[in-house]
């Protein structure tokens with residue numbers, strides 16, 4: 001994740017929840033199924049803004065949210081991309097293994113250019129997925145839990161891994177990289193409050209993971225619903241309603257069914273529906289908010305977590321780079 005400050009519900013339902021689930025997954029013998037690494041993509045944030053003054057504070061805010069949502073730094077190293085130099089080294093090598101035209105076809109890049117009204121794309125922004133491939137493959141990641149917008153990037157990672165293995169073989173191990181699989185959730189593209197298909201900080205349509213119940217309520221009150229449902233008892237179309245899509249994630253199944261039926265028949269007005277939605281979201285976030293307040297008071301703990309995560313990550317990253325250099329007969 002890029003350090004863009006406090007996280008919103010899209011980050012949570014599309015990625016963070018899935019990270020924590022993978023981190024905590026146990027096999028029949030009670031052993032962890034996955035070894036998990038969580039990376040702060042601080043260099044990646046330069047692709048859309050060259051402003052660096054807030055990066056450190058944003059990092060602390062973001063990691064505070066991660067910890068509140070259940071990331072356990074004892075089990076999962078949490079680290080900054082910029083502090084592990086092997087990322088830039090592997091990025092450079094990978095950038096020779098993919099064509100510029102392949103990167104120009106990346107749909108996620110096209111969406112960003114449109115959403116941010118960008119006039120030109122930097123060489124580094126074009127290479128976003130190449131750096132991401134290095135982020136994933138340095139740790140030999142086989143599962144990448146991401147939101148839907150990142151699927152094209154995981155595909156590019158797979159292509160780069162394949163291309164590397166075709167070109168270079170390790171003298172003892174053969175293939176250096178495995179092709180990773182993306183892992184998406186049911187809510188891998190959470191809509192924004194304004195009805196746009198993606199909740200995003202740059203679009204200003206977010207509910208934050210750290211919003212207090214009154215903030216959640218006041219944001220949900222203004223959320224876009226079915227624009228054809230004008231009066232309270234007009235029949236509505238849940239399938240086009242943002243608030244209904246939030247109910248699907250945050251309310252229990254029974255209530256979701258009832259809301260769908262009553263919205264369609266016109267028995268349920270948007271005001272009452274939004275109130276229930278805000279309550280469901282805040283109910284879900286309550287334990288996160290409580291845990292968050294403990295970490296927010298002690299940012300020095302978060303900094304220590306980064307330093308210790310970086311120590312663990314660099315060891316793994318350097319092992320992989322040694323293999324890469326041996327396969328390439330460089331160094």
Ligand code: AMP
Nearest residue numbers: 001002010014015146147188189190199
């Ligand atoms: P980013 O802030 O672009 O680095 O995104 C971090 C992670 O959150 C990525 O896996 C994204 O796919 C995911 N993500 C961001 N916004 C949303 C959203 N609105 N819905 C679902 N997932 C999202």
